[in-house]
Amino acid sequence: MKFLHEYRDAAVAGRYLAELKQVVTRPWTIMEVCGGQTHSLVKNGILSLLPDKINMVHGPGCPVCVTPLHLIDKAVYLAEEKNVILCSYGDMVRVPGSKKSLLEAKAAGADVRILYSPLEAVKLAKENPDKEVVFFAVGFETTAPANALSVLHACREAVMNYSILTSHVLVPPAIEAIVNDKTNVVQGFLAAGHVCTIMGMDEYYPIVEKYKLPIVVTGFEPVDLLQGILMVVKQLERGEYKLENQYSRVVRPEGNPEARQVIEDIFEIADREWRGIGNIPLSGYEVNKNYAAYDANRKFAIDLTKAGESKECIAGEILRGIKKPGQCPQFGKKCTPLNPLGAPMVSSEGACAAYYHFSNMEELV
Amino acid sequence: MNEKNVIQLSCPMPRFDFDVINLGHGSGGILTHKLLNSGVFDVLKNDLLNTKHDGAVFELNGKLAFSTDSYVVNPVFFPGGNIGELAVNGTVNDLSMCGAMAKYLSLAFILEEGLPIEEFWQILNSIKKCADKAGVQVVTGDTKVVEKGKGDRIFINTSGIGIMHEKAAIDFSRIEEDDLIIISGNIAAHGIAIMSKRQGLEFETDILSDTCNLNFTIKKLLDRFGTLIHFLRDATRGGVASVLNEVAKDGGFGVEIRQKDIPVTEQVNGACEMLGLDPLYVANEGVFICIVNASVADAVVEILHQDGNGINAAIIGNITTGHKGQVVLQSNIGGRRVVNMLPGEQLPRIC
Numbered sequence: 001m002k003f004l005h006e007y008r009d010a011a012v013a014g015r016y017l018a019e020l021k022q023v024v025t026r027p028w029t030i031m032e033v034c035g036g037q038t039h040s041l042v043k044n045g046i047l048s049l050l051p052d053k054i055n056m057v058h059g060p061g062c063p064v065c066v067t068p069l070h071l072i073d074k075a076v077y078l079a080e081e082k083n084v085i086l087c088s089y090g091d092m093v094r095v096p097g098s099k100k101s102l103l104e105a106k107a108a109g110a111d112v113r114i115l116y117s118p119l120e121a122v123k124l125a126k127e128n129p130d131k132e133v134v135f136f137a138v139g140f141e142t143t144a145p146a147n148a149l150s151v152l153h154a155c156r157e158a159v160m161n162y163s164i165l166t167s168h169v170l171v172p173p174a175i176e177a178i179v180n181d182k183t184n185v186v187q188g189f190l191a192a193g194h195v196c197t198i199m200g201m202d203e204y205y206p207i208v209e210k211y212k213l214p215i216v217v218t219g220f221e222p223v224d225l226l227q228g229i230l231m232v233v234k235q236l237e238r239g240e241y242k243l244e245n246q247y248s249r250v251v252r253p254e255g256n257p258e259a260r261q262v263i264e265d266i267f268e269i270a271d272r273e274w275r276g277i278g279n280i281p282l283s284g285y286e287v288n289k290n291y292a293a294y295d296a297n298r299k300f301a302i303d304l305t306k307a308g309e310s311k312e313c314i315a316g317e318i319l320r321g322i323k324k325p326g327q328c329p330q331f332g333k334k335c336t337p338l339n340p341l342g343a344p345m346v347s348s349e350g351a352c353a354a355y356y357h358f359s360n361m362e363e364l365v
Numbered sequence: 366m367n368e369k370n371v372i373q374l375s376c377p378m379p380r381f382d383f384d385v386i387n388l389g390h391g392s393g394g395i396l397t398h399k400l401l402n403s404g405v406f407d408v409l410k411n412d413l414l415n416t417k418h419d420g421a422v423f424e425l426n427g428k429l430a431f432s433t434d435s436y437v438v439n440p441v442f443f444p445g446g447n448i449g450e451l452a453v454n455g456t457v458n459d460l461s462m463c464g465a466m467a468k469y470l471s472l473a474f475i476l477e478e479g480l481p482i483e484e485f486w487q488i489l490n491s492i493k494k495c496a497d498k499a500g501v502q503v504v505t506g507d508t509k510v511v512e513k514g515k516g517d518r519i520f521i522n523t524s525g526i527g528i529m530h531e532k533a534a535i536d537f538s539r540i541e542e543d544d545l546i547i548i549s550g551n552i553a554a555h556g557i558a559i560m561s562k563r564q565g566l567e568f569e570t571d572i573l574s575d576t577c578n579l580n581f582t583i584k585k586l587l588d589r590f591g592t593l594i595h596f597l598r599d600a601t602r603g604g605v606a607s608v609l610n611e612v613a614k615d616g617g618f619g620v621e622i623r624q625k626d627i628p629v630t631e632q633v634n635g636a637c638e639m640l641g642l643d644p645l646y647v648a649n650e651g652v653f654i655c656i657v658n659a660s661v662a663d664a665v666v667e668i669l670h671q672d673g674n675g676i677n678a679a680i681i682g683n684i685t686t687g688h689k690g691q692v693v694l695q696s697n698i699g700g701r702r703v704v705n706m707l708p709g710e711q712l713p714r715i716c
Contacts, residue, residue, distance in 0.1 A: 004638070010625075013698035043643075045700020090641070094709065103709075116640075222698045337708035358702040 007221030016226035021051050028236050029055045029185045031321045034192035035062030035349025036220050042354040044222045057321030060174050061192055063139040064091050064347035066274040067167040070306045072097035075136050079110035087113045087121040088136040091347045098307030118150035125162035134296045137164040141195045144168055145259035148266035151294045165296040169272055171195050172203045173283035178320050179211045186321055188232040190218040193247035200255025204243050212241045219247040266291055275343055276315035313342035318351055325355040386480040391510030408493050413504040421504035430465035432456055433524035441518050444558045445573030449491035452521040454578045457499045460525050461583040462597040464533025471524045472506040477516035499578035532591030539595040540616040544684040545662035547655040549669055550677045551628045552605055556647035557636045572632055575651035582674045596656035606645040608654050609692045610706045620692040622682030646711050
């Protein structure tokens with residue numbers, strides 16, 4: 001496949017690995033922000049190939065993992081109690097709420113549909129005028145344009161039985177929250193390539209300057225990741241801090257202006273609760289008041305009691321890169337993908353699930 | 366079965382004076398008899414079925430294998446086949462993997478009220494065609510109808526009896542250290558073909574299901590290599606990864622595979638990328654894993670290459686005494702990772 005094979009090439013990957021081994025002289029801790037990158041690092045066995053001095057820690061960039069428990073409860077409630085067709089991206093449906101997951105609600109008779117695009121949900125709303133259709137709009141800046149576009153389409157076509165339940169989070173505030181944490185160990189970041197495809201790179205310059213940290217916008221294929229890691233390590237070894245773009249075949253410095261415009265039209269920036277991390281100011285999107293009719297939070301004013309997280313789950317430390325999955329006493333024991341204590345064990349992008357699926361338990365502990 | 370029988374299938378469609386299945390077709394009354402006499406018996410006719418007993422009565426000599434499987438695929442018609450073909454090939458192949466040549470099948474339908482008769486007829490004809498191709502006879506059966514909404518158009522169960530190949534000795538316990546693992550063809554086509562037609566997911570592709578009967582292919586291997594074939598399993602639900610995990614766990618060995626040697630077409634790979642799925646876990650219907658003594662592995666692959674069902678066969682890995690119970694994959698770039706069982710259905714990722 002054009003533009004994929006080249007970035008999975010064993011010889012090229014080997015050259016980057018050799019250069020990495022040559023360049024690295026001291027131990028460095030680097031965080032890949034995006035869950036897609038975590039997935040690829042583990043799936044391609046890259047972690048097993050890196051020099052020992054390079055410690056990759058896994059960031060909070062798994063939208064499924066950071067969606068708060070009470071929003072999942074709300075989605076389940078809407079599906080079960082409000083005659084709603086609840087539509088969701090695939091890996092969200094298995095995440096346990098405080099009582100059950102959307103998949104369990106579906107098994108009990110609720111109308112829960114897995115879709116690839118929110119525009120499909122608008123179509124469903126048109127086909128089912130007597131039902132309310134809610135799309136669980138989860139994700140980082142990457143999925144925001146499509147989710148926003150669905151509202152725009154519904155509005156243009158006067159589809160009034162459609163709304164979105166947003167849990168949109170933003171990368172730059174999360175990076176700042178991690179760096180500002182007293183326990184932070186991260187010395188350089190691989191920024192999420194697809195997020196920057198939409199948003200561009202401008203947001204990251206101030207972070208690089210303020211915290212004197214190298215950030216490299218990086219893609220998702222093995223060669224991308226190795227090159228991105230090499231670029232960060234080179235900066236660290238030289239004592240530099242710059243914003244660089246490894247993923248230039250996809251990411252333009254200005255991002256995608258049309259997509260950003262759609263986001264701006266529909267959403268406004270608001271405070272957001274991140275599961276496992278807590279509240280981060282101005283770190284997410286909410287539907288703005290012009291489109292309030294399409295905001296499931298406003299449309300279905302329900303106040304569910306906020307349920308507490310499992311005390312045994314250390315998702316907060318995992319998502320901030322302080323601990324790795326293998327360091328959790330419950331990993332692979334009480335907490336497995338079949339019986340997850342927290343969200344990082346559910347989504348395939350969650351660090352715990354990625355380790356569980358692709359790693360050798362004995363080697364981890 | 367010869368071509369002549371297949372051609373006879375295009376006989377004029379019987380006249381049904383109803384367009385859709387209704388509850389009456391499962392009542393045991395006139396409509397049931399009409400459906401059976403003017404349809405099912407006519408299409409599937411053979412000496413044993415024609416006796417119209419409650420069951421088939423026959424004699425078989427030798428060691429036998431017996432298997433059953435239910436088919437609930439959605440959509441019922443998909444690129445490269447339909448549920449009827451799966452129902453025959455699936456059970457025939459399950460018997461083949463035991464080392465048996467399928468001889469007789471039972472066939473049970475659970476029909477949902479409202480199923481167009483035309484579709485039932487097409488499925489029945491596919492069943493006949495596949496049974497003839499695989500050299501098996503449907504000798505007993507059943508038809509039930511459930512209310513609209515209580516089924517999903519059509520469910521089929523088939524059970525099969527087959528006669529064991531005299532040289533077959535296929536079992537987890539026969540797997541040995543240093544055995545080589547062969548895959549019979551390109552993986553993941555069936556699952557992707559089905560997905561391309563799922564509601565809400567339709568995408569343009571000419572990927573076809575790989576459904577086929579494997580019994581003659583397996584017979585060739587057993588005729589030639591006998592007990593040097595240690596293990597066979599078709600990589601259906603759960604795909605190649607699940608079969609290899611069963612081998613590792615139930616066989617008590619470690620399994621090593623190389624990503625670069627696993628055959629998967631560009632198109633299927635592309636669809637998997639787009640859908641966020643791992644082809645190792647996607648279902649196949651005509652692909653099997655064959656674990657053999659290393660001395661015959663190349664010859665097995667050569668035979669498969671000459672067989673219509675094994676053109677893309679390849680050696681993908683080996684059995685080891687290391688990492689017992691685990692499947693370890695060497696990635697294209699040389700990294701190593703464990704390939705685990707899926708905890709549930711493979712779900713598409715968000716981004």
